[in-house]
Amino acid sequence: MIDLCGIERTFQVGGQLVHALRRIDLQISTGAYVSVMGPSGSGKTTLLNILGLLDRPDRGSYRFGGRETTDLNEEQRARVRRDQLGFVFQAFHLIPRLSAAENVELPLVLAGISPRERRERVAQILAAVGLGERAQHRPDQLSGGERQRVAIARATILHPRLLMADEPTGNLDRASGGEVIKTLETLNLQGLTLIVVTHDLELGARAQRRIRMDDGAIVADRGESA
């Protein structure tokens, strides 16, 4: 499903050129569960941003679902993000003034789906992540683990093909982190391709395929065949 070829990304930091990604070649198949690990600044978040079409590579080719993405314009990329990609962030990124249900509803609102259908789908997915009772609570009334599960529900409500999680348990205690991981892995078992970027060795080890990055390059790739 994902085919990266010779991807390079450089940043200008204080007059110095930083190579965030150096000639990355990577293939990920549909339904895979991939973890990306590595020290800070190794380029794993940049890789995720490029995979998620939030950022553009300076060089190289990125085919997503058989379609070349590097020549898409901003509006086309937004559309792919909306319909086929889901993001889960370390900082949750819930909108504080909206209730859990309204946060989950956002992608449906942006897609212009009718209010009645929205209500049904939101109720369904909140129940699936175990938050049916908390739908009307605002983010500040939810625990960290509950917030991240709301974010997961929001990321998956439009049935994306790929879910990307950047340190999904980074702001959580062990118990809520475990629940979040369980939720993500359940989704993966249902066929959703999952990429998790993490520092957490234990979490990284759970993935079938484990990629290690250092200084903008992939230095290890285990379990590729799985």
Place this chain on the structure above:
Amino acid sequence: MRLEDTLRFALRSLATQRVRSWLTLLAMGLGTASVILLSALGEGARLYVRGQFSQLGSHLLIVLPGRSETTGGPPPLFGETPRDLTLADAFALRRIPSVETLAPVTLGSAPVSYGALQREVMVLGSTSELRPVRHLSLGQGQFLPAGDPERASPLCVLGHKLAQELFAGRSALGEWVRIGERRFRVIGVLASQGQSLGQDLGDMAVIPVASAQALFNSPGLFRILIQAKGPEVLEATRKAVREVIRARHEGEDDVTLITQDALLATLEGILRALTLAVAGIAAVSLSVAGVLIMNVMLVAVSQRTAEIGLLKALGAAQRQIARLFLGEALMLATAGTGGGILVALAGVELFNLSVSAFQLVVPGWAVPAAATVSLATGLGFGLMPALRAARLDPVQALTGR
């Protein structure tokens, strides 16, 4: 994205910054209200002036000695011609069929004294016909009697204020006052009418025109006031006056004719221009409110950078994000404008109910103009922040930078 969803989203985000939103609404409302109120003030003044003029008597034609060839300048107050306008001219003009009444007027300044009290006032020489022409009303006694205008009778009518000053509450009727070197018997006192065409009708004395000519030792008239039989014959009367004067003044119509309408039109033009100028100044305050909207929206964009990044990650198109923020700006502008219009209209009503002498009149163009300007302001000043939000880089926005 559906329109109602866009609006609801914008409204919810405005509600989270309540104080800033209210202050912006206030500024917008004040700007709109001031445009409407100030233009209502100007329009009210214009209609007030028109009303005052029609009180003075319509279809009035004023004949001044001398002629200025330059149009548009002020009429010459004193003749620039060797030929005076005389009483004989006035008699000739009276024979024009379309003239209803005619009052010759001489004007001078003289001391009026009674006992030890003396007051320097304007002294008007005229005939009994001045009263209908200028719509004078009497407080006491009677006006100059009709009779031979060439007879210099020792009679006078005092203005309200002059009588008050000289007689201090006692009746002036039948008393003799000294005007210049002559003695006149008071036969009437004018009712208090205030100012008329810049002359204080209260502080003056009216004496027969022949007496005034003798007093000021001049045969020339200051002007002749002609009341035509109706507005439709005003133009014909004007022509006839020119012909009569030309015939009498050796082929030269060396007089200036002013119609009330021309004077009124000039004044109305001035007041209309003033109204527009004042409304324009108020519109500047609207654009200041627009700057406030821009400020609020820029703050909102920078405060909600992470939210914008999230919306982009969720797949919101640039156009959608621009529309969300523009929607907020337009909502502020619309609500502020609506409130301002209501407040202004209510204010005008309230003023008109409590003040009867002067009425505020909202001109028909004021409300649509104020609404258009303020909405355009909201749109114009909201556009830049909205575009800035739409163009944020998603990766940088997500990290809150």
